[in-house]
Amino acid sequence: MAAKQDDALIEVPEGGWLPYAILLRLRDAAISANLERQVLLLGIPRPLTAGITVVGNPLGQLLNDLTTLNELPAYRAEDIPLMLWLTTAVANSKFRKENREFLAVQQSLTERIEQAVFAGLLRTKSMSPGERLDLVRNVRASTGEAQIQKALEKVHLEGAPPQAVKAWAGAMNVSLRRVCLLQGKLASGMIQAVGTGWLVGPDLVVTCAHVRRELSAYGEAEALFDLFDHGAPKHEPRESRLKSLNPVAEDTDLDVTVLKLADEPGSDLLDSRGTKRGWFEPLARDPELGEPMFILQHPGGVPLSVGAGAVSQLAAPNVLYSTSTEGGSSGSPCFDMRWSLVAMHTAFDNAPNNRGVLASAFLPFLQEQGIAGKKA
Numbered sequence: 001m002a003a004k005q006d007d008a009l010i011e012v013p014e015g016g017w018l019p020y021a022i023l024l025r026l027r028d029a030a031i032s033a034n035l036e037r038q039v040l041l042l043g044i045p046r047p048l049t050a051g052i053t054v055v056g057n058p059l060g061q062l063l064n065d066l067t068t069l070n071e072l073p074a075y076r077a078e079d080i081p082l083m084l085w086l087t088t089a090v091a092n093s094k095f096r097k098e099n100r101e102f103l104a105v106q107q108s109l110t111e112r113i114e115q116a117v118f119a120g121l122l123r124t125k126s127m128s129p130g131e132r133l134d135l136v137r138n139v140r141a142s143t144g145e146a147q148i149q150k151a152l153e154k155v156h157l158e159g160a161p162p163q164a165v166k167a168w169a170g171a172m173n174v175s176l177r178r179v180c181l182l183q184g185k186l187a188s189g190m191i192q193a194v195g196t197g198w199l200v201g202p203d204l205v206v207t208c209a210h211v212r213r214e215l216s217a218y219g220e221a222e223a224l225f226d227l228f229d230h231g232a233p234k235h236e237p238r239e240s241r242l243k244s245l246n247p248v249a250e251d252t253d254l255d256v257t258v259l260k261l262a263d264e265p266g267s268d269l270l271d272s273r274g275t276k277r278g279w280f281e282p283l284a285r286d287p288e289l290g291e292p293m294f295i296l297q298h299p300g301g302v303p304l305s306v307g308a309g310a311v312s313q314l315a316a317p318n319v320l321y322s323t324s325t326e327g328g329s330s331g332s333p334c335f336d337m338r339w340s341l342v343a344m345h346t347a348f349d350n351a352p353n354n355r356g357v358l359a360s361a362f363l364p365f366l367q368e369q370g371i372a373g374k375k376a
Contacts, residue, residue, distance in 0.1 A: 009073050010080065010116050016070035017082050017112055022105055023066040026089070030062055033098040035089060037061060039190055043084040043300075048072060077113045078300060078326065091183070091191050091301055094224075094237065171339035172306075177270060177277050179333060180225045180240070181298040182207055184218025193301025196332040197223060198341070199279035200258065200371060202266035205242075207331030208346055209250050209257040216245045225265055225277075228304035240265045249369040254317060255346045256362045258371055280333065282359035282372060283340040287311045287319065294335040295345055299326030312353055317361030319343050320353040 018026075030040065037058070041049045052068045055061050069082040077083070086106045093099040178199045184192050195211035205223055215221040225238040241262040250257040268277040287293065288311065295307040309323030325332065325345055334343035334356050343356035366372035 009075055010077065010113065012071055012073050013112060013116055016067075017080070017109055018070055018105065020067075022108070023063065023070060025101060026066055026086075026105060027059065027062045029093075029098040029101040030089060031059065033089075033093045033096050035092055037065065039092060040085055040088050041065065042190075042192075043088050044069070044081045048081055078302070080109075080113060083109055083113065087300065087302055091193065092189075094191075094239070168337075168339075174278070175280075175296060175333070175335065175339050175341075176228060176304060177226060178266075178280055179296045179298075179304060180205060180223040180265075181227050181301060181304075181328075182211060182215060182221060182223055182242075182331065183301065184215050185220050185222060187219050192218070193298065193328050194221075195328060195330045196296075196298045196345075197259070198296075198331070198333040198344075199266045199277070200282070200366065201279055202264040203243075203261045204248065204266075204279075204371060205259050205261060206344065206366075207257060207259065208255045208344070209247075209252050210255060210346075211331045212245060212247060212250070212257045212259060215242070221245060223261060223265070227298065238265060238268065249366070249371060251362065251365050254357050254362050254365065256344065256357060256365065258366070258369070280341045282363045282366070283336075283342050284360040284363045285336075285340070285342060286314060286316070286358055286360050287336055287342050289314065292337050293319075293321040293323045293343075294337075294339070295323050295325060295329065295332050296335070297325060297329040297332035297345065300328045302328075314358075317358055318346075319356050319358050320349055321356065323354060325354050 040062075052065055055064050066082070066085070069085055072081045074080045083106070086102060086109060089102045090099065090106060093102055180197050180199075181193060182195045182197045182205070184194050186192075194214050195207055197205040197207035197211075200206045221242040223240045223242065225240065227237045243260045243262040245259070248258040248260050266277055266279045269275065270277055291311045293309050293311050295309075297305055297307060299305060307323040307325060307329075309321050311319060311321050313320040319334075319342075321334070323334070325348070329345055330347070332345040333341045334345055336342050342359050344359070344362070345354060345356045347355045349355040363372055
């Protein structure tokens with residue numbers, strides 16, 4: 001998404017985004033994980049990578065790439081080239097020991113970007129406490145489950161009884177575990193994030209029909225659950241291969257498809273108490289104008305993030321909302337204040353709106369197929 005004309009450039013801190021010693025660690029981890037340069041640069045705009053000097057050996061080239069990216073700014077936090085490099089490195093080193101190194105550096109870079117954003121805003125204007133809170137929510141939207149809870153509880157539940165806040169956060173935590181990143185995998189091993197999906201049965205995932213078509217261009221595809229909180233040990237990513245890219249059921253008019261997984265992540269036991277992951281039961285209740293709308297999503301393949309906004313228009317079978325999304329958010333579940341699934345995100349509409357299809361529109365289709373209505 002192009003930057004707005006009045007967006008301020010996020011300036012690189014003095015000395016670069018990361019210390020030179022950390023760049024050396026990233027280079028060594030990339031070499032150890034056998035990550036190819038052309039793969040690591042895939043997510044970065046070509047005009048930026050074309051200006052990187054080519055050197056004669058892999059070690060020197062990787063370090064040269066990193067030192068160049070370390071000095072490049074962007075208009076939005078998620079577009080900073082070094083973060084794009086790290087996101088690709090994380091996605092392509094899953095289940096390798098080097099993955100923890102990439103995740104740790106990604107967390108450090110996220111914090112430095114936050115500091116740069118704050119510094120830039122404080123240089124240009126004074127901010128009210130409310131504006132500061134909005135800034136924290138927006139910048140930290142993809143930095144992990146605990147920070148998502150902290151930001152959204154402050155924004156939407158300020159002054160509520162403690163037990164209400166606890167119940168609200170608990171409902172969100174249940175929802176987090178039922179959302180997945182959908183990614184395609186080429187025969188070469190290269191992985192590409194495509195969209196977001198959510199469980200509607202123990203082995204059934206719902207996403208957009210256009211996401212399924214894009215996944216079909218790859219040799220195989222997989223769903224990745226629990227990709228949040230930057231790889232905290234208690235939430236290791238859980239991979240589930242798609243059994244087939246032929247849909248179990250699909251309505252192209254509504255842009256809804258159901259895909260079958262090779263195993264049953266919905267039946268996973270998540271703790272010693274025997275708590276199941278479970279799956280969603282969409283709610284056939286249309287939200288009202290101005291009602292809060294939350295979206296759990298994997299924009300650009302990053303760890304699970306949450307968008308918060310409000311309903312701006314109802315135009316059945318669709319709903320428009322101000323909740324922020326990015327490429328890779330298609331197929332994301334949309335929730336009301338009670339964390340009931342009331343829609344699925346499908347596309348960007350006229351600014352500043354995004355568009356989803358109402359659960360009241362696609363639930364009858366799922367029920368006709370015998371898919372929805374089964375208790376988790």
